[in-house]
Amino acid sequence: MLRWRQATVTQRIAETDSATTLVLDVPGWTTHRAGQHVDLRLTAPDGYQATRSYSVASAPARPLAITVQRVDDGEVSPFLADVARPGTAVEVRGPVGGWFVWEPNTTDRVVLLAGGSGIVPLASMLRHRRRLGDPTPFHLVYSARTPDRILYRDELAATTEGEHVVITLTGDDIPPDWDGETGRVDAQTLRRHLPAPSGGLTYVCGPTAFVEAAAASLAVLGYGPTTIRTERFG
Amino acid sequence: MAQDTSTPAERSTAHVDGNALAGALALAFGTDMTTATVQCGDCDDRHRVAATHVYLRCPGMVMRCPACGATEIVLTEIRGRIGLHVRRVTAISFA
Numbered sequence: 001m002l003r004w005r006q007a008t009v010t011q012r013i014a015e016t017d018s019a020t021t022l023v024l025d026v027p028g029w030t031t032h033r034a035g036q037h038v039d040l041r042l043t044a045p046d047g048y049q050a051t052r053s054y055s056v057a058s059a060p061a062r063p064l065a066i067t068v069q070r071v072d073d074g075e076v077s078p079f080l081a082d083v084a085r086p087g088t089a090v091e092v093r094g095p096v097g098g099w100f101v102w103e104p105n106t107t108d109r110v111v112l113l114a115g116g117s118g119i120v121p122l123a124s125m126l127r128h129r130r131r132l133g134d135p136t137p138f139h140l141v142y143s144a145r146t147p148d149r150i151l152y153r154d155e156l157a158a159t160t161e162g163e164h165v166v167i168t169l170t171g172d173d174i175p176p177d178w179d180g181e182t183g184r185v186d187a188q189t190l191r192r193h194l195p196a197p198s199g200g201l202t203y204v205c206g207p208t209a210f211v212e213a214a215a216a217s218l219a220v221l222g223y224g225p226t227t228i229r230t231e232r233f234g
Numbered sequence: 235m236a237q238d239t240s241t242p243a244e245r246s247t248a249h250v251d252g253n254a255l256a257g258a259l260a261l262a263f264g265t266d267m268t269t270a271t272v273q274c275g276d277c278d279d280r281h282r283v284a285a286t287h288v289y290l291r292c293p294g295m296v297m298r299c300p301a302c303g304a305t306e307i308v309l310t311e312i313r314g315r316i317g318l319h320v321r322r323v324t325a326i327s328f329a
Contacts, residue, residue, distance in 0.1 A: 002260050004314075039257040051311070053254055054237055069237055077237070096256035098266035099284035117237050208248055230285070232251040233237055 002093060004041060005029065009088040010063070015151050019117070020081045021057060021067045024092065029064060032056045032095035034102045034128040035121045035203065035231075038066065041091040042076055052076045053233075055120040055205075056095060059127035064092075067151060069117040100203065100231045104134040108199040111223075112140040113185060113214045115206025119144075119151050121231065122205055130160055137162045139194055143185050143210065145171040147178065166193045185213065187220040197223040208232040252286040255295060258309050259283070262318050263328070270328030276304035278324070 011023035032038075037055045044050075058065035070081035084090070102110060102125040110129075112122040119142050129138060144150045144167060156165050168181035168189060181189060202223055204214045211232045218228055252268055259267035268284040279301035286306065289296040294310040299322070310317035 002257070037253070037256065049313075052237070053257070067237075093257050096260050096266065097253055097268050097284075098256075099268035099282060100253055120237070208250065230251065231253045232249070233254070 002096070004091045004093050007064075007090050007092045009084050009086055009090070011086060012084065015067055016148055018070045018081070018149070019067055019151055020070075020084075021065050022080060022084055023058075023063050023065045024090070026064055026092055030095070031061050032064070032124075033098075034060055034125040035100045036095040036097045036124075037121065038064070038092045038094035039096065040066070040076070040080075041093070042079060043091070050075045055231075056124050057120045057127075059124060059131045062127075062131070067117065067120050067123075100205070100229050102128070102201070102203065104128070104132055104136065107136065107201045109137045109195065110139070110200060111194055111202040112138065112142075113190075113202065113204040113206075113218075114140065114142040115185070115210030115214070116144065116149070117151065118204075118206030118210065118231070118233065120205075122203060123152050123156075125203070126156070126163070129163075135162055137164075137195075139164045141166045141168065141185060141190065141193055143168050143170055143206070145169070146173065147175060164193065185210070185217060187217040190214075190217050190221055194221065197221055197227070200227065202228045203231075204228060205231040206233070249287040249289050249298070252283040252288055252297060254288050254290060255283065255297060255307075255309060258295065258311050258316055262309075262316050265328065267328055270326055272299075272306060272326050273324040274299040274302060274304055274306060275322035275324045277302035 007024040007026040009022050010025045013021040037053050041051045054066040057067045068080040071077045114122050170184050204211050211230050256268050270283045273280045287298045294308050297307040304322040306323045308319040
């Protein structure tokens with residue numbers, strides 16, 4: 001039965017200046033599938049409640065971890081990103097979602113397109129692959145505004161066999177020492193870095209505008225709509 | 235749902251998708267509904283719940299047809315009580 005459960009923060013990891021990973025201990029929790037999310041609820045002393053959804057960042061069978069990007073005028077994320085400490089209690093419900101998930105041995109190839117914090121559920125998939133030593137080829141294109149907004153940078157760079165990871169910066173001030181891609185994800189970018197569309201599944205996660213643009217670019221390359229799974233978060 | 239990082243002003247107009255309803259719908263139906271197929275009562279388009287357009291701050295959560303924009307379902311969750319208001323839906327099929 002899906003219900004709200006008491007969770008305790010056991011660890012906080014600063015990912016960037018504005019993003020924090022929280023590891024949660026949830027008694028009675030069943031493990032998630034890669035790509036799923038959880039609903040998280042905070043209750044103020046006066047009883048006011050705020051609920052938000054967060055993708056699970058960790059691999060299945062690992063302790064539940066979420067990565068929270070601080071939204072400066074947000075109700076929930078400043079508390080989670082800046083205030084929550086080991087011992088802090090929150091409520092979680094889940095894991096939920098059966099559409100935006102990846103299971104090993106289900107597809108010939110996986111393409112992952114991430115915009116901003118849309119990398120989080122895709123990182124769970126990549127971590128799952130690495131943890132199992134799954135041989136499915138993975139192609140990741142990750143769009144971030146600036147280098148200091150890149151989540152899991154060192155971990156993503158530590159590719160294993162069969163993984164292709166490309167990060168593209170979309171901000172105005174590209175550092176002179178940046179030797180990766182620049183510019184928004186479009187059909188040209190994807191053509192440079194993705195295989196021809198034959199078999200496999202594509203997962204696209206990011207802000208709505210990013211997802212729409214990425215899906216349109218995939219269509220230009222000939223990726224069939226039924227092979228693309230999307231998740232939009234605003 | 236990676237995370238909604240939109241500002242309140244953006245949220246009044248921007249939509250997310252049906253993945254955001256996974257928790258509340260799982261409570262209402264007892265199973266994951268993001269893979270369920272919905273047929274729009276206005277334009278007859280058939281689509282996954284995950285592909286619908288969802289407006290989160292309405293109040294309540296409003297699920298609209300991605301093809302024609304018709305309101306299919308309005309969900310409220312207040313003090314642990316789920317309200318499911320079915321509007322323009324002809325059929326829902328799920329496993």
